[in-house]
Amino acid sequence: MYKIAFDVMGADNGSEVAVQSASEFLKSRKELYLVLVGDKKEIEESLRKFPIDENRFEIFETSEFIDMNGSIMDIRRKKDSSMVRALEMLKDKKVDAMITGGNSAAFIAGSHFILGELNGITRPGFMPTLPTAVDNKLTLLLDVGANLEADIEDIIGYAKMANIYSKNVLKVENPSVAQLNIGEEKSKGTLLQKEIYKELEADKNINFYGNLEARDILAGKVDIIVTDGYTGNMCLKAFEGASKILMTEIKAQLYKTIFTKLKALTLKKSFDNVSKKFDYKNHSGAILLGVDGIAFKAHGSSDVKSFKATLRMTCEAIENDVLNKIKKEIK
Template identity: 70%
Template sequence: MYKIGYDVMGSDNGVEVAIQAASEFIKTRKELFLVFVGNEEEIKTALTKYKIDSNRFSIYPTTEFIDMHGSIMDIRRKRNSSMVKVLELLKAKEIDAMITAGNSAAFIAGSHFILGEIEGIKRAGFMPTIPTAIKNKVTLLLDVGANMECDEEDLLGFAKMATVYSQEVLKVSNPQTTLLNIGVEETKGTLLQKEAFKALSSDPFINFLGNMEAREILSGQVDIIITDGYTGNMALKSLEGSSKILMNEIKKELTSSFIKKIKALTLKKSFKAVSEKFDYKNHSGALLIGVDGIAFKSHGSSDVKSWKATLRMTCDAVENDVLNKIKRKAGNF
């Protein structure tokens, strides 16, 4: 049995939603044990509504939490916050992985100061999975916001760690990697992209195919897309926003008249399948890859579906021993 520390305090939707997701998800993983970290009274109240076998969880009580309006200084100021405590549990190896939906800046800072980076890795990066047009295939995109400024060594490190993750968790034997850029030509981009292109091209560990434009992110052509955190964050949020607006517009158009509603019934299953495929809530978790621990961040606005997706990704990372596999290979990076 493995343990996942679950910070239930930091999200916009409160403790009850986090507990509901846990109660539904835990039934799918027989070896999972959850450590709920947060306000004990609120957790117990939620557990009276959403039952979980008492042998499958424990509660680690805290008196503080870091919400979405917090700052990196809260890691120092709020020593008894749920986020700090779950990171400390991971550092002490009392749990195998952790999840939070709290303030991103505080989470990144806390992970850096409490967990530290893997030996041989200079910077950690946020790495979500992106749905693609190819059935059952996802693409790894990183960094999407852990670092506003990167150099070519950072991007090379991201590519190497993502390659190991793709091999071990997604079971891709020889992951194909590209560099997000404004054009496919080698000479495109700023100095960062040009230097990163050289670094990625010359490293034998990376199966590098060259540059990729943002319009191809969802195509499924490759397994890994590398970029700096500033660009990656804008790309990710553009994809999430575009997908949500497009699906809403389709729904609005299909229900705009009685005749259209009748016709839409024949296509309901198809539209639902496409909607589910590109719903970012099914891919809401992002691993902070590069820190010395399996640490996942979920959206601050996480609902039940989002929390369950993050739990699934966290379990997959633990079950495939991805941290130790990255650490073993990091010395050769």
């Protein structure tokens, strides 16, 4: 049995949604034990609605939490916050991983000061898993916001760590790695992108695809896409926003008149499959690669489906011993 510390306090929708997701997810994972970190009274109230077997969890009480309006300074100011305590449990190896839906900047700062980086890594990267147009194929994109800037060493580190994750968690035999750029040609991009291209191309341990344009992120052409956090975050948010708006607009058009409603019934299964495939909530959450611990960040706006997806991804990282394999490779 393995343990996950779950900070249930910091997300937008309150602790009840997080506790509900824990209650539902534990039913499918017999080997999992959760430490619910946060306000004991709130957690106990939620547990009355969404009970959990007393042998499958415990409550770690804290007097504070860091919400989405917090700052990196709260890591120092709020030492008894649920996020800080969850990170400390991971640092002290009392748990195998931790999850939070709280403030991203505070989470990154806390991971730096409490967990520390792996040898050879100076800037960790957020790495979500994205659906693609190719059936049963997922793409890893990093960094998506842990650091706004990245140098050559950072990008090479991202490629190496994501390569290990893809092989062990997604079971891709020889993952292809692309650099996100404004064109596919080798000559495209700034001087930094051109230098990164040369380094990735020369690395015999990386199956380098070349440059990839943003319009092909979801095409399924590659397994891993590397970029700086500023660019990656904008691409991720654009995908999530476009996906949500597109599905909403399709639904509105299909149910516009009685005639379109009748036609929609014949296509319902097909539209449901597409909606499910590209619903980012089914792949919600991002691991912070490069810190000394398995630490996942859930969306601040996470609902039950999103939290359950993050819990699943965290379990997969633990089960496949991702952290130790990355340590070995980076070393």
